[in-house]
Amino acid sequence: MNVLVIGNGGREHALVWKIRKSPLVKEIYCARGNAGTAEIAINVDIPPEDIIGLKNFAIANKIDLTVVGPELPLSLGLADEFLKNGLLIVGPIQGAAEIESSKVFSKLVMREAGIPTADFEIFDDADKAEKYIMGVNRPLVVKADGLAQGKGVFPCLNKGEAIAAVNAIMRERLFGQAGNRIVIEEFLEGEEVSFMGITDGEIFIPFATSQDHKRAYDNDEGPNTGGMGAFSPARILGSEEQQRVISEIISPLLKKMSEKGRPYRGFLYAGLMVKDGRPYVLEFNARLGDPETQPLMLRMKSDIVPMLVGAAQGNLKAQEISWDERFSVCVVMTAQGYPGSYRKGMEILGLEQFRDSEDIVIFHAGTLKDCERIITNGGRVLGVTGIDVSPRNAIEKVYSAISKIHFDGSFYRRDIGKKVLLK
Ligand code: AMP
Numbered sequence: 262m263n264v265l266v267i268g269n270g271g272r273e274h275a276l277v278w279k280i281r282k283s284p285l286v287k288e289i290y291c292a293r294g295n296a297g298t299a300e301i302a303i304n305v306d307i308p309p310e311d312i313i314g315l316k317n318f319a320i321a322n323k324i325d326l327t328v329v330g331p332e333l334p335l336s337l338g339l340a341d342e343f344l345k346n347g348l349l350i351v352g353p354i355q356g357a358a359e360i361e362s363s364k365v366f367s368k369l370v371m372r373e374a375g376i377p378t379a380d381f382e383i384f385d386d387a388d389k390a391e392k393y394i395m396g397v398n399r400p401l402v403v404k405a406d407g408l409a410q411g412k413g414v415f416p417c418l419n420k421g422e423a424i425a426a427v428n429a430i431m432r433e434r435l436f437g438q439a440g441n442r443i444v445i446e447e448f449l450e451g452e453e454v455s456f457m458g459i460t461d462g463e464i465f466i467p468f469a470t471s472q473d474h475k476r477a478y479d480n481d482e483g484p485n486t487g488g489m490g491a492f493s494p495a496r497i498l499g500s501e502e503q504q505r506v507i508s509e510i511i512s513p514l515l516k517k518m519s520e521k522g523r524p525y526r527g528f529l530y531a532g533l534m535v536k537d538g539r540p541y542v543l544e545f546n547a548r549l550g551d552p553e554t555q556p557l558m559l560r561m562k563s564d565i566v567p568m569l570v571g572a573a574q575g576n577l578k579a580q581e582i583s584w585d586e587r588f589s590v591c592v593v594m595t596a597q598g599y600p601g602s603y604r605k606g607m608e609i610l611g612l613e614q615f616r617d618s619e620d621i622v623i624f625h626a627g628t629l630k631d632c633e634r635i636i637t638n639g640g641r642v643l644g645v646t647g648i649d650v651s652p653r654n655a656i657e658k659v660y661s662a663i664s665k666i667h668f669d670g671s672f673y674r675r676d677i678g679k680k681v682l683l684k
Protein backbone atom coordinates (compact mmCIF):
# COMPACT_ATOMS: atom_id res chain seq x y z
CA MET A 262 0.00 0.00 0.00
CA ASN A 263 0.97 3.64 -0.41
CA VAL A 264 1.16 5.81 2.68
CA LEU A 265 1.26 9.59 3.08
CA VAL A 266 2.62 11.05 6.34
CA ILE A 267 1.85 14.71 7.02
CA GLY A 268 4.32 16.84 8.97
CA ASN A 269 7.99 17.74 8.99
CA GLY A 270 9.28 17.16 12.52
CA GLY A 271 11.11 14.48 14.45
CA ARG A 272 7.81 12.78 15.22
CA GLU A 273 7.06 12.40 11.52
CA HIS A 274 10.56 11.12 10.71
CA ALA A 275 10.11 8.51 13.46
CA LEU A 276 6.68 7.52 12.07
CA VAL A 277 8.03 7.24 8.53
CA TRP A 278 10.99 5.18 9.84
CA LYS A 279 8.64 2.79 11.62
CA ILE A 280 6.11 2.54 8.75
CA ARG A 281 9.02 1.84 6.36
CA LYS A 282 9.71 -1.39 8.28
CA SER A 283 6.27 -2.80 7.48
CA PRO A 284 6.11 -5.44 4.73
CA LEU A 285 2.65 -4.11 3.85
CA VAL A 286 3.98 -0.81 2.56
CA LYS A 287 5.19 0.01 -0.93
CA GLU A 288 5.64 3.77 -1.30
CA ILE A 289 5.80 6.36 1.50
CA TYR A 290 5.35 10.06 0.85
CA CYS A 291 5.93 12.78 3.41
CA ALA A 292 4.47 16.30 3.17
CA ARG A 293 6.63 18.24 3.58
CA GLY A 294 9.15 16.15 5.47
CA ASN A 295 12.79 17.01 6.13
CA ALA A 296 16.26 15.79 5.11
CA GLY A 297 15.75 12.66 7.23
CA THR A 298 12.45 11.62 5.69
CA ALA A 299 13.91 12.34 2.23
CA GLU A 300 16.27 9.37 2.71
CA ILE A 301 13.51 6.83 3.32
CA ALA A 302 10.45 8.40 1.69
CA ILE A 303 9.50 10.80 -1.07
CA ASN A 304 9.09 14.33 0.21
CA VAL A 305 6.20 16.30 -1.23
CA ASP A 306 6.15 20.08 -1.08
CA ILE A 307 2.60 20.68 0.15
CA PRO A 308 2.18 22.61 3.42
CA PRO A 309 0.11 21.00 6.21
CA GLU A 310 -2.59 23.68 6.06
CA ASP A 311 -3.24 23.13 2.35
CA ILE A 312 -6.15 20.75 2.93
CA ILE A 313 -7.33 20.66 -0.67
CA GLY A 314 -3.78 20.31 -2.03
CA LEU A 315 -3.18 17.30 0.25
CA LYS A 316 -6.48 15.69 -0.72
CA ASN A 317 -5.76 16.15 -4.42
CA PHE A 318 -2.30 14.68 -3.95
CA ALA A 319 -3.72 11.65 -2.11
CA ILE A 320 -6.22 10.98 -4.91
CA ALA A 321 -3.72 11.52 -7.72
CA ASN A 322 -1.08 9.28 -6.15
CA LYS A 323 -3.41 6.47 -5.07
CA ILE A 324 -2.62 6.92 -1.38
CA ASP A 325 -4.20 4.08 0.62
CA LEU A 326 -3.58 5.57 4.05
CA THR A 327 -2.73 9.05 5.36
CA VAL A 328 -1.19 9.54 8.79
CA VAL A 329 -1.33 13.02 10.30
CA GLY A 330 1.47 14.20 12.60
CA PRO A 331 0.65 17.74 13.79
CA GLU A 332 -2.60 19.21 15.13
CA LEU A 333 -2.94 22.18 12.80
CA PRO A 334 -4.32 20.38 9.73
CA LEU A 335 -6.68 18.35 11.96
CA SER A 336 -8.03 21.54 13.53
CA LEU A 337 -8.61 22.85 9.99
CA GLY A 338 -10.70 19.81 9.02
CA LEU A 339 -8.20 17.70 7.06
CA ALA A 340 -9.73 14.41 8.24
CA ASP A 341 -13.25 15.62 7.37
CA GLU A 342 -12.15 16.46 3.83
CA PHE A 343 -10.38 13.10 3.37
CA LEU A 344 -13.36 11.12 4.70
CA LYS A 345 -15.73 13.02 2.41
CA ASN A 346 -13.62 11.76 -0.48
CA GLY A 347 -13.45 8.18 0.74
CA LEU A 348 -9.78 8.41 1.75
CA LEU A 349 -8.49 6.50 4.79
CA ILE A 350 -6.88 8.76 7.36
CA VAL A 351 -5.45 8.41 10.87
CA GLY A 352 -6.50 11.52 12.76
CA PRO A 353 -9.71 12.91 14.26
CA ILE A 354 -12.31 15.01 12.48
CA GLN A 355 -12.31 18.75 13.24
CA GLY A 356 -15.03 18.50 15.90
CA ALA A 357 -13.09 15.78 17.73
CA ALA A 358 -9.71 17.54 17.34
CA GLU A 359 -11.22 20.31 19.46
CA ILE A 360 -10.09 18.37 22.51
CA GLU A 361 -6.72 19.95 21.64
CA SER A 362 -7.63 23.06 19.67
CA SER A 363 -9.96 24.43 22.35
CA LYS A 364 -8.94 24.18 25.99
CA VAL A 365 -12.41 25.39 26.98
CA PHE A 366 -14.06 22.54 25.05
CA SER A 367 -11.56 20.05 26.45
CA LYS A 368 -12.11 21.10 30.07
CA LEU A 369 -15.90 21.05 29.67
CA VAL A 370 -15.79 17.55 28.19
CA MET A 371 -13.61 16.42 31.10
CA ARG A 372 -16.07 17.92 33.58
CA GLU A 373 -19.05 16.27 31.87
CA ALA A 374 -17.32 12.91 31.68
CA GLY A 375 -16.03 13.05 35.28
CA ILE A 376 -12.38 12.85 34.18
CA PRO A 377 -9.92 13.91 36.91
CA THR A 378 -8.39 17.28 36.02
CA ALA A 379 -7.48 20.55 37.74
CA ASP A 380 -10.46 22.63 38.98
CA PHE A 381 -11.13 25.46 36.56
CA GLU A 382 -13.15 28.50 35.55
CA ILE A 383 -13.75 29.87 32.05
CA PHE A 384 -13.73 33.60 31.18
CA ASP A 385 -14.42 35.63 28.06
CA ASP A 386 -13.98 38.94 29.85
CA ALA A 387 -10.63 40.18 31.22
CA ASP A 388 -12.18 42.26 34.03
CA LYS A 389 -14.11 39.29 35.36
CA ALA A 390 -11.01 37.10 35.16
CA GLU A 391 -9.03 39.66 37.18
CA LYS A 392 -11.75 39.89 39.80
CA TYR A 393 -11.71 36.11 40.14
CA ILE A 394 -7.91 36.07 40.50
CA MET A 395 -8.03 38.70 43.26
CA GLY A 396 -10.30 36.42 45.28
CA VAL A 397 -8.12 33.28 45.06
CA ASN A 398 -5.13 32.63 47.28
CA ARG A 399 -3.22 29.86 45.56
CA PRO A 400 -1.04 29.40 42.47
CA LEU A 401 -3.03 29.32 39.25
CA VAL A 402 -2.44 28.41 35.60
CA VAL A 403 -3.84 30.76 32.95
CA LYS A 404 -4.41 29.23 29.50
CA ALA A 405 -5.45 30.73 26.18
CA ASP A 406 -8.35 28.74 24.74
CA GLY A 407 -7.03 28.23 21.21
CA LEU A 408 -3.87 26.86 19.61
CA ALA A 409 -0.86 28.99 20.53
CA GLN A 410 2.08 26.78 19.52
CA GLY A 411 2.55 25.61 23.09
CA LYS A 412 3.07 29.18 24.31
CA GLY A 413 -0.43 29.93 25.57
CA VAL A 414 -0.04 28.38 29.03
CA PHE A 415 1.13 30.53 31.97
CA PRO A 416 1.83 28.87 35.32
CA CYS A 417 1.48 31.71 37.85
CA LEU A 418 2.78 31.63 41.40
CA ASN A 419 1.01 34.82 42.52
CA LYS A 420 -1.83 37.18 41.62
CA GLY A 421 0.49 39.63 39.82
CA GLU A 422 1.69 36.94 37.42
CA ALA A 423 -1.84 35.70 36.81
CA ILE A 424 -3.10 39.21 36.00
CA ALA A 425 -0.14 39.78 33.69
CA ALA A 426 -1.06 36.54 31.89
CA VAL A 427 -4.69 37.66 31.48
CA ASN A 428 -3.44 40.97 30.09
CA ALA A 429 -1.09 39.29 27.65
CA ILE A 430 -3.74 36.90 26.35
CA MET A 431 -6.93 39.00 26.44
CA ARG A 432 -5.79 42.63 26.16
CA GLU A 433 -2.50 42.55 24.27
CA ARG A 434 -3.88 39.70 22.16
CA LEU A 435 -0.57 37.88 22.07
CA PHE A 436 -2.23 34.87 20.42
CA GLY A 437 -4.95 36.71 18.48
CA GLN A 438 -8.33 34.96 18.40
CA ALA A 439 -6.92 32.06 20.42
CA GLY A 440 -7.20 34.43 23.39
CA ASN A 441 -10.90 35.27 23.06
CA ARG A 442 -11.52 32.98 26.01
CA ILE A 443 -9.27 31.69 28.77
CA VAL A 444 -9.23 28.86 31.25
CA ILE A 445 -7.94 29.63 34.74
CA GLU A 446 -7.17 26.48 36.66
CA GLU A 447 -5.67 25.15 39.82
CA PHE A 448 -1.89 24.68 39.75
CA LEU A 449 -1.13 20.98 40.17
CA GLU A 450 2.09 19.75 41.74
CA GLY A 451 3.49 16.37 40.75
CA GLU A 452 5.34 14.59 37.99
CA GLU A 453 4.28 14.76 34.35
CA VAL A 454 3.91 11.74 32.15
CA SER A 455 2.72 11.31 28.57
CA PHE A 456 0.18 8.59 27.89
CA MET A 457 -0.60 7.90 24.25
CA GLY A 458 -2.31 5.37 22.12
CA ILE A 459 -4.37 4.79 19.03
CA THR A 460 -8.14 4.41 18.80
CA ASP A 461 -10.94 3.81 16.31
CA GLY A 462 -13.39 5.54 18.64
CA GLU A 463 -14.16 2.48 20.75
CA ILE A 464 -11.13 0.23 21.01
CA PHE A 465 -8.07 1.96 22.45
CA ILE A 466 -4.60 0.42 22.14
CA PRO A 467 -2.21 2.01 24.63
CA PHE A 468 1.38 2.77 23.74
CA ALA A 469 4.19 2.45 26.25
CA THR A 470 4.55 5.36 28.68
CA SER A 471 7.01 8.18 28.11
CA GLN A 472 8.19 11.39 29.66
CA ASP A 473 9.00 14.69 27.99
CA HIS A 474 11.31 17.52 29.12
CA LYS A 475 9.44 20.70 28.27
CA ARG A 476 11.73 23.39 29.69
CA ALA A 477 14.61 24.72 27.63
CA TYR A 478 17.41 24.35 30.18
CA ASP A 479 18.82 21.81 32.61
CA ASN A 480 17.00 21.18 35.89
CA ASP A 481 13.70 22.10 34.23
CA GLU A 482 14.57 25.79 34.10
CA GLY A 483 13.94 28.37 31.41
CA PRO A 484 11.05 28.82 29.00
CA ASN A 485 8.70 26.07 27.85
CA THR A 486 9.55 24.50 24.49
CA GLY A 487 7.97 21.90 22.22
CA GLY A 488 10.10 19.34 24.10
CA MET A 489 13.86 19.03 24.61
CA GLY A 490 14.06 15.28 25.10
CA ALA A 491 12.04 12.25 26.10
CA PHE A 492 12.40 8.72 27.32
CA SER A 493 10.35 5.56 27.51
CA PRO A 494 9.23 3.81 29.64
CA ALA A 495 8.22 6.24 32.40
CA ARG A 496 8.19 4.07 35.46
CA ILE A 497 6.03 6.40 37.56
CA LEU A 498 3.01 4.95 35.78
CA GLY A 499 2.94 1.23 36.52
CA SER A 500 0.66 -1.24 34.75
CA GLU A 501 -2.08 -0.92 37.37
CA GLU A 502 -2.05 2.88 37.07
CA GLN A 503 -2.12 2.57 33.28
CA GLN A 504 -5.26 0.45 33.52
CA ARG A 505 -6.78 3.16 35.70
CA VAL A 506 -5.88 5.83 33.16
CA ILE A 507 -7.71 3.81 30.52
CA SER A 508 -10.80 3.16 32.63
CA GLU A 509 -11.04 6.58 34.34
CA ILE A 510 -9.76 8.87 31.60
CA ILE A 511 -9.55 7.39 28.09
CA SER A 512 -12.74 5.30 28.00
CA PRO A 513 -14.97 8.03 29.50
CA LEU A 514 -13.51 10.53 27.01
CA LEU A 515 -14.17 8.30 23.98
CA LYS A 516 -17.70 7.56 25.19
CA LYS A 517 -18.46 11.23 25.78
CA MET A 518 -17.09 12.23 22.37
CA SER A 519 -19.33 9.66 20.66
CA GLU A 520 -22.34 10.89 22.62
CA LYS A 521 -21.58 14.40 21.44
CA GLY A 522 -21.61 13.24 17.82
CA ARG A 523 -17.87 13.82 17.54
CA PRO A 524 -16.49 10.27 17.51
CA TYR A 525 -12.75 10.35 18.15
CA ARG A 526 -10.46 8.39 15.86
CA GLY A 527 -6.70 8.51 15.56
CA PHE A 528 -3.83 8.98 17.94
CA LEU A 529 -4.76 10.28 21.37
CA TYR A 530 -2.35 11.85 23.83
CA ALA A 531 -3.16 12.54 27.47
CA GLY A 532 -0.67 14.80 29.23
CA LEU A 533 -0.97 13.71 32.86
CA MET A 534 0.20 15.07 36.19
CA VAL A 535 0.68 12.28 38.69
CA LYS A 536 0.02 13.56 42.20
CA ASP A 537 0.11 11.16 45.16
CA GLY A 538 -0.13 8.24 42.74
CA ARG A 539 -3.26 9.65 41.07
CA PRO A 540 -3.22 10.87 37.46
CA TYR A 541 -4.92 14.18 36.51
CA VAL A 542 -5.27 15.34 32.92
CA LEU A 543 -3.37 18.53 32.09
CA GLU A 544 -4.31 18.40 28.44
CA PHE A 545 -5.44 16.15 25.64
CA ASN A 546 -3.70 16.29 22.28
CA ALA A 547 -5.20 15.02 19.06
CA ARG A 548 -1.86 13.58 17.92
CA LEU A 549 1.30 11.92 19.16
CA GLY A 550 3.87 13.83 21.21
CA ASP A 551 7.09 15.17 19.81
CA PRO A 552 9.73 14.12 20.94
CA GLU A 553 8.02 11.26 22.85
CA THR A 554 7.24 9.45 19.59
CA GLN A 555 10.94 9.03 18.81
CA PRO A 556 11.80 6.70 21.74
CA LEU A 557 8.41 5.00 21.37
CA MET A 558 9.02 4.08 17.73
CA LEU A 559 12.46 2.74 18.61
CA ARG A 560 10.87 0.47 21.22
CA MET A 561 7.80 -0.67 19.26
CA LYS A 562 8.33 -4.22 17.93
CA SER A 563 4.86 -4.83 16.46
CA ASP A 564 4.06 -3.69 12.93
CA ILE A 565 2.34 -0.32 13.34
CA VAL A 566 0.61 -0.38 9.94
CA PRO A 567 -2.27 -2.81 10.73
CA MET A 568 -3.08 -0.64 13.75
CA LEU A 569 -3.07 2.50 11.62
CA VAL A 570 -5.39 0.88 9.09
CA GLY A 571 -7.68 -0.47 11.84
CA ALA A 572 -7.98 2.95 13.48
CA ALA A 573 -8.72 4.62 10.15
CA GLN A 574 -11.27 1.98 9.12
CA GLY A 575 -13.00 1.86 12.48
CA ASN A 576 -12.27 -1.84 13.04
CA LEU A 577 -9.25 -1.78 15.31
CA LYS A 578 -8.53 -5.17 16.86
CA ALA A 579 -7.87 -5.08 20.59
CA GLN A 580 -4.28 -6.24 20.97
CA GLU A 581 -1.18 -5.82 23.04
CA ILE A 582 1.67 -4.10 21.31
CA SER A 583 4.98 -5.86 21.75
CA TRP A 584 7.65 -3.50 23.12
CA ASP A 585 11.41 -3.80 23.31
CA GLU A 586 12.06 -4.14 27.05
CA ARG A 587 15.05 -1.85 26.83
CA PHE A 588 15.12 1.84 27.76
CA SER A 589 15.04 4.42 25.01
CA VAL A 590 15.94 8.07 25.23
CA CYS A 591 15.89 10.96 22.77
CA VAL A 592 17.90 14.15 23.24
CA VAL A 593 16.89 17.08 21.05
CA MET A 594 19.65 19.21 19.54
CA THR A 595 18.40 22.73 18.86
CA ALA A 596 19.63 25.83 17.11
CA GLN A 597 21.08 28.47 19.40
CA GLY A 598 18.32 30.75 20.70
CA TYR A 599 15.44 28.25 20.49
CA PRO A 600 12.62 28.62 21.64
CA GLY A 601 13.28 32.31 20.86
CA SER A 602 14.67 33.46 17.53
CA TYR A 603 17.40 31.40 15.89
CA ARG A 604 19.38 31.16 12.66
CA LYS A 605 18.88 28.60 9.92
CA GLY A 606 21.22 27.25 7.27
CA MET A 607 24.11 25.88 9.37
CA GLU A 608 25.72 22.78 7.92
CA ILE A 609 25.31 19.61 10.02
CA LEU A 610 28.33 17.29 10.14
CA GLY A 611 28.78 13.76 11.44
CA LEU A 612 25.40 12.22 10.60
CA GLU A 613 26.80 9.54 8.27
CA GLN A 614 28.48 7.72 11.21
CA PHE A 615 25.06 6.54 12.39
CA ARG A 616 23.55 5.53 9.07
CA ASP A 617 23.74 1.77 9.76
CA SER A 618 23.42 1.87 13.51
CA GLU A 619 20.47 -0.01 15.02
CA ASP A 620 20.60 1.30 18.54
CA ILE A 621 21.27 4.95 17.72
CA VAL A 622 18.87 6.56 15.29
CA ILE A 623 19.12 10.25 14.42
CA PHE A 624 15.62 11.51 13.78
CA HIS A 625 15.64 14.77 11.86
CA ALA A 626 13.35 17.68 12.71
CA GLY A 627 14.34 21.08 11.29
CA THR A 628 16.75 19.93 8.58
CA LEU A 629 16.96 20.48 4.85
CA LYS A 630 19.00 18.92 2.09
CA ASP A 631 20.94 21.59 0.22
CA CYS A 632 22.72 19.91 -2.71
CA GLU A 633 24.92 17.36 -0.95
CA ARG A 634 24.90 19.15 2.40
CA ILE A 635 22.38 18.82 5.21
CA ILE A 636 21.64 22.16 6.84
CA THR A 637 19.57 23.33 9.79
CA ASN A 638 16.09 24.59 8.97
CA GLY A 639 14.28 24.98 12.30
CA GLY A 640 14.57 25.43 16.06
CA ARG A 641 14.55 21.78 17.00
CA VAL A 642 17.05 20.27 14.58
CA LEU A 643 17.72 16.62 15.48
CA GLY A 644 16.42 14.05 17.96
CA VAL A 645 19.33 11.78 18.77
CA THR A 646 17.62 8.61 19.95
CA GLY A 647 19.18 5.52 21.47
CA ILE A 648 18.22 2.30 23.15
CA ASP A 649 20.06 0.12 25.65
CA VAL A 650 19.51 -2.30 28.52
CA SER A 651 19.69 0.29 31.26
CA PRO A 652 18.78 3.98 31.41
CA ARG A 653 22.40 4.77 32.26
CA ASN A 654 23.75 2.96 29.20
CA ALA A 655 21.15 4.45 26.88
CA ILE A 656 21.79 7.97 28.13
CA GLU A 657 25.57 7.60 27.84
CA LYS A 658 25.22 6.18 24.35
CA VAL A 659 23.09 9.11 23.18
CA TYR A 660 25.37 11.79 24.64
CA SER A 661 28.38 10.06 23.13
CA ALA A 662 26.65 10.15 19.72
CA ILE A 663 25.82 13.84 20.19
CA SER A 664 29.50 14.61 20.77
CA LYS A 665 30.16 13.38 17.23
CA ILE A 666 27.57 15.62 15.56
CA HIS A 667 28.31 19.27 14.85
CA PHE A 668 26.59 22.41 13.66
CA ASP A 669 27.27 26.01 14.60
CA GLY A 670 25.51 27.05 17.80
CA SER A 671 24.08 23.60 18.54
CA PHE A 672 22.45 23.37 21.95
CA TYR A 673 20.97 20.54 23.99
CA ARG A 674 20.05 19.75 27.57
CA ARG A 675 22.61 17.66 29.42
CA ASP A 676 20.21 16.11 31.91
CA ILE A 677 17.66 14.26 29.78
CA GLY A 678 16.58 11.11 31.63
CA LYS A 679 18.58 12.04 34.72
CA LYS A 680 15.44 11.80 36.86
CA VAL A 681 15.36 8.07 36.21
CA LEU A 682 18.95 7.62 37.38
CA LEU A 683 18.24 9.41 40.66
CA LYS A 684 15.45 7.03 41.64
P1 AMP B 1 -0.75 22.21 28.48
O1 AMP B 1 -0.47 22.70 27.08
O2 AMP B 1 -2.10 22.55 28.97
O3 AMP B 1 -0.34 20.80 28.74
O4 AMP B 1 0.31 23.01 29.37
C1 AMP B 1 1.70 23.03 29.07
C2 AMP B 1 2.49 22.75 30.31
O5 AMP B 1 2.14 23.65 31.37
C3 AMP B 1 2.24 21.37 30.90
O6 AMP B 1 2.99 20.39 30.27
C4 AMP B 1 2.64 21.57 32.35
O7 AMP B 1 4.04 21.53 32.49
C5 AMP B 1 2.17 22.98 32.62
N1 AMP B 1 0.80 22.95 33.18
C6 AMP B 1 -0.37 23.00 32.51
N2 AMP B 1 -1.43 22.94 33.34
C7 AMP B 1 -0.92 22.87 34.58
C8 AMP B 1 -1.51 22.78 35.88
N3 AMP B 1 -2.83 22.79 36.07
N4 AMP B 1 -0.67 22.70 36.94
C9 AMP B 1 0.67 22.72 36.78
N5 AMP B 1 1.28 22.80 35.58
C10 AMP B 1 0.51 22.86 34.49
Ligand code: GLY
Nearest residue numbers: 473488550551552
Ligand atom coordinates in the same frame (compact mmCIF):
# COMPACT_ATOMS: atom_id res chain seq x y z
N1 GLY C 1 6.09 16.94 23.66
C1 GLY C 1 4.85 17.50 24.00
C2 GLY C 1 3.89 17.55 22.90
O1 GLY C 1 4.11 17.00 21.85
O2 GLY C 1 2.85 18.17 23.08
